[in-house]
Amino acid sequence: MRAKDIALDGLFRQNPTLKLVLGTCPTLALTTLAMNGIGMGLAVTFVLTCSNVIISLLRNVIPQKVRIPAYILIIATFVTIIRMLLNKFLPDISASLGTYLPLIVVNCIILGRAEAFASKNPVGAACLDGIFMGLGFMAALTLMGAFREILGSGSVFGVKLWDFSIGFFTQPAGALFTYAMFIAVYSMIYSAVVARKKKSADTSEDRSEKGVTADV
Amino acid sequence: MFKMIPAIIFAAMLSQNFILVQFLGICPFLGVSKNTKSAFGMGMAVTAVMFIATLITYPLYTYLLKPLGFDYMEIIVFIFVIASLVQVIEIILKKTSKSLYEAMGIYLPLITTNCAVLGVTELVLTSELVVTMLDACAYGLFGGLGFTLAIVLMSGMREKLDTVKVPKAFEGFPITMLLACFMAMAFSMF
Structure with a gap:
């Protein structure tokens, strides 16, 4: 049950991109192509999972006062590792992520989860939280990337669909427009889901109350 | 020696604006732009750190x-330099200028995790505009001023936005991003 909660939080209820609005810089800059979303998403998931595990293991060792510099050093180490791995094995992805690859160090999602979750929870939960928060980030980035790629370049994952394209969506302004629309649609869906859950909870309460009175 | 400087000033402040074109430092841009005064304070603090950070990391x-x-x-080295720099500036300000410290105090710790600061130290290593040490420092300084320009303009608009009624789904971040979208269109005209 708890694992299911963590998974749902990361993917939908507390989605880092759409609900918490963290890590906005790579989201806006890299979503011109759907493939970038997968690359950035996987890199962040790796760093987030590893740093969450290490920080959770060290949560009773790191003194409260120097915790932020300690977290940043741990995160920077894993970013260096993923950068070396990508440079060696997937140089294309590394080139398309550019400056935003080293900037994972200051991605608020990672420091935010370290502070809000990993420093307070046991290793297993912290590891799961890292995986699902990372996947939630990846899903949102890939969806936004696919949307902008289809409208802005007429292709998806590099496969040409048609010759029609709107240049606006490949530009910085298009990124902000797309992000605004995605958050708005997400918050509409989210409030609809919450309202429906509340309603079903209310009716089941009504029924049980009626059942009680009927028994009496 | 100075021939790249005008191009750097133009690129760092306007055509390659850190916030609206390169999307570095979006978090403080959305978070600390509710009123003009704090936006200006944040902008100045970031400018100072960006300038001094490039001055140290580039050489x-x-x-x-x-x-x-x-x-x-x-x-690892760059983030270490930035984190210690922010700490040192905080201590110096606390000792020398109490009023400035109180004005900037709350923004200083946030600067360590500002993408624009680590971003500028990484960018000056690869940008074709930057050839010498002087170019790198100019890029840091004017990049910071471009950051201030964008965040102050944004805060002015957001003060007006408080008086307007927006659809429920667009409250908060979405409407702010739409505002930024129109600013980005203006900046991409350069």
Whole structure:
């Protein structure tokens, strides 16, 4: 049950991109192509999972006062590792992520989860939280990337669909427009889901109350 | 020696604006732009850190890390320099200027995790505009001023936005991003 909660939080209820609005810089800059979303998403998931595990293991060792510099050093180490791995094995992805690859160090999602979750929870939960928060980030980035790629370049994952394209969506302004629309649609869906859950909870309460009175 | 400077000033402040074109430092841009005064304070603090950070990391990388073959350490060294720099500035301000410290105090710790600061130290290593140490410092300084320009303009608009009624789904972040979208269109005209 708890694992299911963590998974749902990361993917939908507390989605880092759409609900918490963290890590906005790579989201806006890299979503011109759907493939970038997968690359950035996987890199962040790796760093987030590893740093969450290490920080959770060290949560009773790191003194409260120097915790932020300690977290940043741990995160920077894993970013260096993923950068070396990508440079060696997937140089294309590394080139398309550019400056935003080293900037994972200051991605608020990672420091935010370290502070809000990993420093307070046991290793297993912290590891799961890292995986699902990372996947939630990846899903949102890939969806936004696919949307902008289809409208802005007429292709998806590099496969040409048609010759029609709107240049606006490949530009910085298009990124902000797309992000605004995605958050708005997400918050509409989210409030609809919450309202429906509340309603079903209310009716089941009504029924049980009626059942009680009927028994009496 | 100075021939790249005008191009750098133009690129760093306007055509390659850190916030609206390169999307570095979006978090403080959305978070600390509710009123003009705090936006200006944040902008000035970031400008100072960006300038001093490039002043330290650029020679550190070109004359020390690269010749010695330690360039893979760049991320760790840079973030370490930035974090200590922010700490030192905080201590100096606390000792020397109480009023400035109180004005900037709450923004200083946030600057360590500002993408624009780590971003500028990484960008000056690869940008074709930057050839010398002087170019790198100019890029840091005017990049910071471009950051201030964008955040102050944004805060002015957001003060007006408080009086307007927006659809429920667009409250908060979405409407702010739409505002930024129109600003980005203006900046991409350069």
